[in-house]
Amino acid sequence: MSGTTESGARHVPVMLDRVVALLAPALRHEGAVLVDGTLGLGGHTEAVLERIPTSRVIGIDRDTHALALAAERLAPYGDRFTGVHAVYDELPSVLADQGLAAADAVLFDLGVSSMQLDEPGRGFAYAVDAPLDMRMDDTTGATAADVLNTYTAAELTRVLREYGEERFASRIAGEIVRRRGSAPWTTSGPLVELLYDVIPAPARRSGGHPAKRTFQALRMEVNDELGVLRRAIPAAVRSLAVGGRVVVEAYHSLEDRLVKRVFTAATRLDVPPDLPFVPEGMEPTHRLLTRGAERASEAEIAENPRAASVRLRAVERVRLSQESDPVSPGRKP
Known part of the structure; x- marks a missing residue:
């Protein structure tokens, strides 16, 4: 996450350039929609809006304080940004409320945000004596x-x-x-x-x-973080239009394993290994964009220690399934 909190601390988004590079191919058409499922202070969203002028962003966060700060920061982008108070496993209903059948890209930067850690009254940090709250939505x-x-x-x-x-x-x-x-x-x-x-x-x-x-x-x-993630990652994968991408930054081994499991299932070729050809319609619906989990560079970790534990994974939808999937990028139902 990035931006400046009420305490005045400055925050730097983790692996910002790599995240934007992975999202960009899905957002380079007019009206392309990114759902930033963990908006925070809006660092990743700001970079996307600045670098990809064809894009707009729906930013989801359960933290009302973060939403207010992000909305102020992103105000110069006008109606290209829409903030929504929700939990990120509510992504399908958020899209429906916005009149959208599909997303062109989805981003999740998981875990606690820098803002939450650095505001003593929230109770996330152990460096000071503070109320034991820890709710992302207080x-x-x-x-x-x-x-x-x-x-x-x-x-x-x-x-x-x-x-x-x-x-x-x-x-x-x-x-x-x-x-x-x-x-x-x-x-x-x-x-x-x-x-x-x-x-x-x-x-x-x-x-x-x-x-x-x-x-x-x-x-x-x-915050039921793993429960939310178990619902959110499959929902994001299903919500993509063809050519759409999901990018996830995880900071905990349990989170990363869950993301890996969903991405593997979406990209697996589900036919007998000795079959001489792949029948039409049996190809995987998604393809991996990263080889395993990518890590932050030593230089970034030295500058931003919170990047040390990040694991980044990404997939792209390459075809529709035989189920009722979205038909085209940003198309209203």
Whole structure:
């Protein structure tokens, strides 16, 4: 994500030039539509609107604060930009609401945005004592404090182990439940103290900040990030017009594996391996645009450390399926 937050921090979109290069071939016709499913502060969208004058962008974000900042930033582009308050798995209904049967391109830059990390009151970061919120849409839903105060030890262990890949999940969960018997969880400071107490010193020295995995797990649980992604990636692949492209930047191994699985299914040739020819209509509907997952360069990582864990994948629709798929780019139903 890029732009300037209320705290004044400047943010740089990850792999910006590569993302725009992958999207550009699908957007070089008049009225081409990109759906930026994770708009954030609008860094990727701004670059697309600036570099590809034939394009327009529908920007989706569940975070009302990000939407307001992005709308202000992108105002110079007029009606070429439309902001929508929604979760990105609602992409099909967003397209329908805009009178569109298909998208020419879809972009997902997954995970927590720089803006959310850098605004202490949101509770995503562990560097300061702040309310344990962690909701990307802070107008609805349960907070991280709600999770800590209501989940059983077994449920907390599952969350920490599955989403945080935390080796000491069971020990941490048990201590969370024990301590909430004295006082409910409300802010991040006491949770960070607990993690320093519970995680052994050798693991703290070699495994990065002891709160990193727990905070990541809580954030993913609060926002149902994997559930949303499981619905959103297949929906995006299906929503493409012929020649359309989906580009995804993932920062967590579970996210990347899910994206890889969907992209592999869409590009697989589903015929017996000994068949001498491919029957008409049996060709894959999509083709891979990246060989495996692409990574940020060492130079970019040095300039923007948040690029270190990115995995970028992309596919292109090459033909319609026999199902009821979109018929042409940007065509209204």
